[in-house]
Amino acid sequence: MQGSRSETQKLKSLLSLRTDPGSRYLVVLLAALIGFFSLILPGQFFRTANLQSIAFQVPELGLLSVAMMIPMLSGGINLAIIATANLTGILTAFILTRFIPAGAAGAVPILVIVTALAMGLALSFLIGLLNGWIIAYLGVSPILATLGTMTLIEGINMASTKGYVISGLPEPVLFIGNGVVAGIPMPILVFALSAFLVALVLRRTPLGVSIYMMGSNEKATLFSGIDIRRVILKIYSLSGLLCGVAAIIMISRFNSAKAGYASSYLLVTILAAVLGGVDPFGGFGKMLGLILALLILQVISSGLNLLGMSAHLAIALWGGILIFVLFVNLLRERLARIKV
Amino acid sequence: MKLRAGRFLKSTEFYLFLVIAGIMVFLTVLTEDFFSVENLFDVLMSYSFLGVMAVGLLVVLISGGIDISFTATATVAQYVMATTLIRHGGGWWLTFLIPIAIGITLGAMNALLIYSLRVHSIIITIATLNIFYGVLIFLTGGKWIYNFPDWFAQGLSLFDFAAASGKIYSFSLSIIVLVAAIAITGFILNKTSVGRQIYAMGGNTEAAKRVGFNLLGLHFFVYCYMGFLAGTAGLVQAQLVQTVAPNSMVGRELEVVAAVVLGGASLAGGAGTLLGTVLGVALIAIMSNGLTLMGVSSYWHQVVIGLIILGSVSITAFNRKREEKRHAGIEV
Numbered sequence: 001m002q003g004s005r006s007e008t009q010k011l012k013s014l015l016s017l018r019t020d021p022g023s024r025y026l027v028v029l030l031a032a033l034i035g036f037f038s039l040i041l042p043g044q045f046f047r048t049a050n051l052q053s054i055a056f057q058v059p060e061l062g063l064l065s066v067a068m069m070i071p072m073l074s075g076g077i078n079l080a081i082i083a084t085a086n087l088t089g090i091l092t093a094f095i096l097t098r099f100i101p102a103g104a105a106g107a108v109p110i111l112v113i114v115t116a117l118a119m120g121l122a123l124s125f126l127i128g129l130l131n132g133w134i135i136a137y138l139g140v141s142p143i144l145a146t147l148g149t150m151t152l153i154e155g156i157n158m159a160s161t162k163g164y165v166i167s168g169l170p171e172p173v174l175f176i177g178n179g180v181v182a183g184i185p186m187p188i189l190v191f192a193l194s195a196f197l198v199a200l201v202l203r204r205t206p207l208g209v210s211i212y213m214m215g216s217n218e219k220a221t222l223f224s225g226i227d228i229r230r231v232i233l234k235i236y237s238l239s240g241l242l243c244g245v246a247a248i249i250m251i252s253r254f255n256s257a258k259a260g261y262a263s264s265y266l267l268v269t270i271l272a273a274v275l276g277g278v279d280p281f282g283g284f285g286k287m288l289g290l291i292l293a294l295l296i297l298q299v300i301s302s303g304l305n306l307l308g309m310s311a312h313l314a315i316a317l318w319g320g321i322l323i324f325v326l327f328v329n330l331l332r333e334r335l336a337r338i339k340v
Numbered sequence: 341m342k343l344r345a346g347r348f349l350k351s352t353e354f355y356l357f358l359v360i361a362g363i364m365v366f367l368t369v370l371t372e373d374f375f376s377v378e379n380l381f382d383v384l385m386s387y388s389f390l391g392v393m394a395v396g397l398l399v400v401l402i403s404g405g406i407d408i409s410f411t412a413t414a415t416v417a418q419y420v421m422a423t424t425l426i427r428h429g430g431g432w433w434l435t436f437l438i439p440i441a442i443g444i445t446l447g448a449m450n451a452l453l454i455y456s457l458r459v460h461s462i463i464i465t466i467a468t469l470n471i472f473y474g475v476l477i478f479l480t481g482g483k484w485i486y487n488f489p490d491w492f493a494q495g496l497s498l499f500d501f502a503a504a505s506g507k508i509y510s511f512s513l514s515i516i517v518l519v520a521a522i523a524i525t526g527f528i529l530n531k532t533s534v535g536r537q538i539y540a541m542g543g544n545t546e547a548a549k550r551v552g553f554n555l556l557g558l559h560f561f562v563y564c565y566m567g568f569l570a571g572t573a574g575l576v577q578a579q580l581v582q583t584v585a586p587n588s589m590v591g592r593e594l595e596v597v598a599a600v601v602l603g604g605a606s607l608a609g610g611a612g613t614l615l616g617t618v619l620g621v622a623l624i625a626i627m628s629n630g631l632t633l634m635g636v637s638s639y640w641h642q643v644v645i646g647l648i649i650l651g652s653v654s655i656t657a658f659n660r661k662r663e664e665k666r667h668a669g670i671e672v
Contacts, residue, residue, distance in 0.1 A: 138658055
């Protein structure tokens with residue numbers, strides 16, 4: 001009897017539902033939205049096709065949101081995520097479309113593909129490292145540093161492509177964004193793995209502890225003997241690397257790379273992170289909350305899409321939902337204070 | 341007086357002034373067209389609406405907040421204005437009244453949400469940006485608007501003059517609005533009690549509250565003023581290009597933030613000057629114009645601007661760090 005109770009407690013705390021009332025509200029909200037859409041769209045919302053399209057759409061925004069969330073947890077921000085992803089995508093697509101000899105078969109294309117992906121990821125990591133270096137060693141505030149690198153990298157993206165699209169990627173690369181393994185779309189597998197690894201880093205490693213500590217009190221973290229500058233370097237390179245992963249999925253889904261892809265996602269990633277319970281000043285926020293927030297956003301846009309409404313109504317509703325959740329949070333805090 | 345001059349020589353404004361002066365001399369020597377009335381007027385006209393929004397954003401930054409939604413506000417304002425003018429007609433007073441009323445209303449919504457939800461303004465205004473813009477496109481379908489009435493196409497002008505080339509230039513709507521926005525903002529920030537209260541609130545909100553400032557009132561003032569200028573900027577931009585395209589301004593909000601920050605305003609609040617902001621916008625405007633005149637492809641403009649922003653914020657931060665080290669001590 002006791003054993004089973006502690007088991008459920010363990011499960012609950014693993015899902016952080018017990019420790020994190022915010023996530024509980026998000027679960028309720030998500031359930032309500034799903035219930036609403038399956039009622040007014042009987043037989044359509046729960047169709048495999050719709051669920052699969054959700055599974056194809058969440059990962060891009062999801063990976064970029066995780067890339068935004070990590071710096072936010074430390075009290076920083078990374079405004080360069082979209083620019084980083086696009087530059088990575090452009091480099092990878094450039095190598096993929098130029099260096100595979102026509103009609104080549106066997107090892108050569110595979111080698112080029114592996115090189116292209118590795119170079120892309122390495123580039124995204126380096127951009128992140130540059131952001132981290134500017135913030136940690138020059139002492140520029142994260143918002144200004146990444147505003148600068150964002151402008152610079154967007155410029156490089158435009159200048160290097162002249163606004164053209166690089167398209168026509170090889171078949172194996174397309175599989176990453178469009179393939180299905182055992183009924184599960186590839187992008188969601190990549191996202192799940194990345195989210196799991198990041199959650200592990202955040203909750204089980206010294207780096208994770210340092211990130212949360214920095215977000216709560218940077219000076220105290222410094223005086224407790226943690227080399228903040230190295231932590232910042234790691235935060236932003238990890239953030240950059242995640243943009244690289246997002247870029248690979250993005251170019252594979254679009255079968256192309258271009259300077260302005262996903263530019264409207266920048267502010268949406270911040271919105272998703274805050275909706276998921278990430279404190280904009282750092283220190284608080286969990287992967288589960290972010291994933292719930294992403295699902296809420298995607299359910300809204302898929303549901304409205306099935307209803308034949310414009311995608312822009314979904315964008316407006318995203319903003320509305322965020323304000324609603326912030327309002328509920330405020331009420332909850334007030335009630336808690338009255339109870340005490 | 342001596343102290344003031346000394347401080348000015350160390351200020352961001354002075355460095356910016358030097359950089360701009362340097363670039364202007366360079367461009368005047370290198371290109372024929374830069375230092376001409378025509379060109380400088382064109383630059384002034386085409387950057388006027390960005391300047392107006394930057395001035396409004398400066399006030400928000402000084403108050404310790406930030407507004408991301410102003411591009412959406414401006415777009416909503418110009419959309420409603422254009423639709424009304426074309427469908428129902430109207431004169432100049434209506435042309436000004438509509439965008440200003442819309443700007444102030446949307447600004448008031450921001451202020452109310454920021455104050456009552458106690459969440460940082462960047463989060464609220466990201467949400468309201470999505471709401472304003474999403475609802476606008478949902479209701480209008482995102483159609484472009486052309487065919488304005490003739491009097492709107494002709495614009496307003498205080499006085500005209502003929503340039504050396506014989507082309508007529510006028511002290512037109514964009515320039516009138518820009519000058520007025522700078523003058524009014526300068527007056528509010530430096531000569532009124534509200535202005536000083538805004539600085540105080542940005543410097544230390546808690547202290548401002550305990551002194552007994554009306555924080556709700558100040559929030560309303562700051563965000564409504566931003567909305568007022570954003571609406572006016574929407575009008576100016578629509579008049580300049582004679583088109584209302586819903587995606588022409590949204591997405592450029594961080595560009596304006598960059599210009600204001602370049603001018604030395606602090607994102608932490610409490611610091612920033614009007615002169616700095618004007619110089620920040622001027623630097624970006626002159627740089628872009630200069631690159632165009634030198635025949636550099638417009639694709640490279642943003643690379644240069646990015647480098648300028650990075651260089652400027654890095655130098656500022658590095659200097660501050662060195663300064664802190666020199667005065668290092670144990671603070672408890």
